Amino acid sequence: MAMLEIEHLNTYYGHIHALRDVSITVEKGEIVTMIGANGAGKSTMLKTTSGLLRPRTGTIQLEGEELTRLAPHTIVTKGVVQVPEGRRIFGQLTVMENLDMGAFTCRDGGRIQKNLDRVFDLFPRLKERSKQVAGTLSGGEQQMLAMGRALMAEPRLLLLDEPSMGLAPVLVDSIFDTISRLNNAGTTILLVEQNARMALQVASRGYVLQTGQIVLSDSAENLASNEMVRRAYLGE
Amino acid sequence: MTRARSIWQHGVKTGIIGGVAVLIIALVGMVQSFNKRDIIFEVVAMGHTLLVITAVLMGYVAAKRTPRDDGLIQYVNTIVCSLITSGFLALLVVVGRSVNLRAVLVNASPVLYKALTLGFDGAAGILIILLFGVICGSVAALLYYLPPVVRRVTIISLSAMIGAGVLQELIRPVLLSWGPMAVIADYFYTSNGLTIAGAVTIVVFIAAGMTVWTLRGESIKSHYSHLSGGSQRGIKIGSFVALAFVLIVLPHVLGLFLSEVLTIVGLYVLLGLGLNIVVGYAGMLDLGYVAFFAIGSYVTAVLTSPELGFYSLTFWQALPFAVVLGILSGVLLGIPVLKMRGDYLAIATLGFGEIIRILVISDFLRPWLGGAQGIKAIPKASVFGFALAQPQYIYYLILAGCILVVFISLRLKDSRMGRAWMAMREDEDVAQAMGINLVSTKLLAFATGAGFSALSGAIFASKLGSVYPHSFSVFISINIICLIIVGGMGSIPGVIVGAAALVGLPELLREFADFRLLVYGAALVAMMLLRPEGLWPEVRHKIELHEDENGSGQPEDLSAAEPASQPQGG
Numbered sequence: 001m002a003m004l005e006i007e008h009l010n011t012y013y014g015h016i017h018a019l020r021d022v023s024i025t026v027e028k029g030e031i032v033t034m035i036g037a038n039g040a041g042k043s044t045m046l047k048t049t050s051g052l053l054r055p056r057t058g059t060i061q062l063e064g065e066e067l068t069r070l071a072p073h074t075i076v077t078k079g080v081v082q083v084p085e086g087r088r089i090f091g092q093l094t095v096m097e098n099l100d101m102g103a104f105t106c107r108d109g110g111r112i113q114k115n116l117d118r119v120f121d122l123f124p125r126l127k128e129r130s131k132q133v134a135g136t137l138s139g140g141e142q143q144m145l146a147m148g149r150a151l152m153a154e155p156r157l158l159l160l161d162e163p164s165m166g167l168a169p170v171l172v173d174s175i176f177d178t179i180s181r182l183n184n185a186g187t188t189i190l191l192v193e194q195n196a197r198m199a200l201q202v203a204s205r206g207y208v209l210q211t212g213q214i215v216l217s218d219s220a221e222n223l224a225s226n227e228m229v230r231r232a233y234l235g236e
Numbered sequence: 237m238t239r240a241r242s243i244w245q246h247g248v249k250t251g252i253i254g255g256v257a258v259l260i261i262a263l264v265g266m267v268q269s270f271n272k273r274d275i276i277f278e279v280v281a282m283g284h285t286l287l288v289i290t291a292v293l294m295g296y297v298a299a300k301r302t303p304r305d306d307g308l309i310q311y312v313n314t315i316v317c318s319l320i321t322s323g324f325l326a327l328l329v330v331v332g333r334s335v336n337l338r339a340v341l342v343n344a345s346p347v348l349y350k351a352l353t354l355g356f357d358g359a360a361g362i363l364i365i366l367l368f369g370v371i372c373g374s375v376a377a378l379l380y381y382l383p384p385v386v387r388r389v390t391i392i393s394l395s396a397m398i399g400a401g402v403l404q405e406l407i408r409p410v411l412l413s414w415g416p417m418a419v420i421a422d423y424f425y426t427s428n429g430l431t432i433a434g435a436v437t438i439v440v441f442i443a444a445g446m447t448v449w450t451l452r453g454e455s456i457k458s459h460y461s462h463l464s465g466g467s468q469r470g471i472k473i474g475s476f477v478a479l480a481f482v483l484i485v486l487p488h489v490l491g492l493f494l495s496e497v498l499t500i501v502g503l504y505v506l507l508g509l510g511l512n513i514v515v516g517y518a519g520m521l522d523l524g525y526v527a528f529f530a531i532g533s534y535v536t537a538v539l540t541s542p543e544l545g546f547y548s549l550t551f552w553q554a555l556p557f558a559v560v561l562g563i564l565s566g567v568l569l570g571i572p573v574l575k576m577r578g579d580y581l582a583i584a585t586l587g588f589g590e591i592i593r594i595l596v597i598s599d600f601l602r603p604w605l606g607g608a609q610g611i612k613a614i615p616k617a618s619v620f621g622f623a624l625a626q627p628q629y630i631y632y633l634i635l636a637g638c639i640l641v642v643f644i645s646l647r648l649k650d651s652r653m654g655r656a657w658m659a660m661r662e663d664e665d666v667a668q669a670m671g672i673n674l675v676s677t678k679l680l681a682f683a684t685g686a687g688f689s690a691l692s693g694a695i696f697a698s699k700l701g702s703v704y705p706h707s708f709s710v711f712i713s714i715n716i717i718c719l720i721i722v723g724g725m726g727s728i729p730g731v732i733v734g735a736a737a738l739v740g741l742p743e744l745l746r747e748f749a750d751f752r753l754l755v756y757g758a759a760l761v762a763m764m765l766l767r768p769e770g771l772w773p774e775v776r777h778k779i780e781l782h783e784d785e786n787g788s789g790q791p792e793d794l795s796a797a798e799p800a801s802q803p804q805g806g
Contacts, residue, residue, distance in 0.1 A: 076671035
């Protein structure tokens with residue numbers, strides 16, 4: 001059974017039909033990416049999965065368990081955690097307080113400590129800055145913090161929304177490196193990206209979203225060599 | 237030419253602002269009516285003091301704004317500023333003497349000119365005004381060049397002296413009423429203003445105290461931190477007992493009027509702490525907060541007043557109903573506005589507040605709520621058969637309420653719910669993505685705030701003995717918001733300080749009733765410009781508001797400048 005199984009999803013913003021009959025699957029242990037232009041519906045897709053938006057029709061299942069129409073906070077407790085677009089860390093709290101906030105659903109002090117060690121292991125930089133006010137971190141560090149905060153909620157499926165947005169190229173590399181490491185450590189990841197080149201390098205499979213519809217779905221390698229993808233998203 | 241302009245511009249600009257300020261002070265009549273009172277008997281009058289303070293303040297600002305490269309330029313700028321400030325007054329006198337301005341400006345009378353020129357006629361009077369300008373400028377420059385510690389000591393001790401002079405009508409009767417203290421009262425005060433000896437004593441005493449603390453404070457603090465845990469606890473308990481003792485005897489020392497003021501401040505502290513949970517903790521701007529105050533009052537009134545004759549419960553029996561109904565109505569208001577944020581929430585809650593007020597005043601509900609006539613004959617709360625009728629005793633009831641509410645606020649702040657509120661205030665979407673249930677979190681904030689407000693309302697009803705619809709206007713809500721903002725959003729001591737400053741001070745300065753609201757408004761504007769984080773801020777808000785000054789946020793890449801709110805799509 002697939003980790004995440006989304007079928008015939010239709011989401012609207014008022015009258016605007018933002019997602020048209022989208023069906024995807026994410027298998028356990030995979031990195032699956034969705035690429036597409038601005039406004040193609042990538043973020044809408046993630047927000048619908050995490051419950052921030054309600055689909056009009058369609059189903060979302062996590063290992064056979066129905067997630068459709070559950071409240072966002074319940075979906076978090078099921079193990080689906082989203083790192084929002086633009087990071088959106090709590091700028092006035094310290095790094096530590098941000099991470100603590102990520103562990104909101106977890107009431108077991110021992111487990112929180114274990115997760116914290118894991119996050120600090122992945123991002124030693126955050127440990128150095130744990131007492132610093134998060135708003136004063138650099139963009140790259142803020143992205144690390146946003147991911148660390150999500151990891152504190154013990155995700156089985158991590159939804160990443162444009163993690164490379166606005167970062168310097170060298171930082172983009174390190175973020176994607178972290179994504180691979182997270183995945184190797186067992187976290188399943190659904191990655192939404194405009195940076196198709198990097199996304200297709202780390203992912204095993206990918207979907208191409210155009211005006212709310214899936215127009216292509218294939219392995220990452222095939223997509224990277226697909227003529228249409230190369231022209232439209234890889235700028236070749 | 238441009239060079240010259242850049243040298244003088246700060247002095248000229250600040251001087252014009254100061255000039256307009258003193259002109260307004262003079263023309264609204266503050267100088268004349270304040271001059272009836274002396275700060276120091278027959279030496280310093282209050283109206284003059286106000287003008288001098290304004291001129292010195294503006295001079296100081298001019299010095300501070302001038303770039304630091306040349307001391308002399310700063311000094312000259314300060315003098316320019318004060319000269320311009322006093323020049324406005326001189327011009328007023330010159331114009332006023334030749335043209336009758338009174339048709340338009342009622343207060344521009346010969347009495348005012350006489351006060352401004354200190355009684356000198358002709359050119360001498362004008363020169364006196366300008367001379368005062370120069371003196372004020374020099375004082376400002378002197379203050380500016382003093383080492384910060386000395387400046388602080390000087391300003392605070394002088395302010396204390398002026399404060400003692402302004403509040404003489406309040407302090408003197410308290411001292412006089414207290415047998416042996418009458419001697420002290422006679423030493424410090426005349427029937428109008430401080431004695432010279434008294435004024436000097438206050439300045440010297442405060443300056444000496446502050447100097448000692450500045451010199452020795454650090455060593456006292458470090459001495460304290462080196463004490464063993466046991467004696468530290470001992471000192472803590474000791475100071476706690478001392479505080480409790482002061483709070484308990486306070487109303488009896490202060491007498492009737494000041495106790496009354498204390499009870500009003502206390503009610504606003506209760507209200508402020510409640511709204512602080514909604515606005516300060518959870519970040520939801522609620523402008524209809526007075527509704528819960530009204531509900532608490534009316535529930536108590538309906539249940540206890542024999543005038544309506546439904547029930548004749550005692551205050552204590554009615555109190556739980558008032559609080560529970562307040563909480564329920566908080567939830568009831570919360571449900572329809574769950575999806576609203578910011579301005580929309582403010583408007584919707586404003587509507588709720590008005591609905592309650594209009595319901596209460598309506599003829600439709602008159603048989604139950606008394607309509608515009610309100611409800612009278614509400615019995616006082618009593619403890620063991622002793623009725624809490626006097627302000628001095630109602631004070632204890634309010635004090636108990638405040639202690640309870642402060643305690644609950646403190647506990648909530650550090651709780652899981654407090655963290656959820658904080659996350660929600662910062663970013664609702666992310667809070668949800670962290671697994672926070674927005675519905676219950678919001679409703680709990682509304683409910684808690686409403687509960688505190690209803691408690692305050694119940695006490696208010698029993699304190700006054702009657703309730704009228706017009707006591708529950710939207711201005712109460714706005715006042716509470718103001719006191720929270722002035723005190724410092726989300727800060728518990730901030731609410732107390734804010735209530736004392738915005739509710740207590742105006743009551744104490746009733747004497748100057750004509751100008752109360754003018755000063756209140758000006759103070760609010762100045763406060764928001766100079767200290768937007770509040771008088772006693774939460775650490776976090778201070779960080780937020782002074783971010784740019786500390787030069788924090790060192791972007792390693794361009795993205796640090798990215799806005800927090802994201803456009804949808806993707």
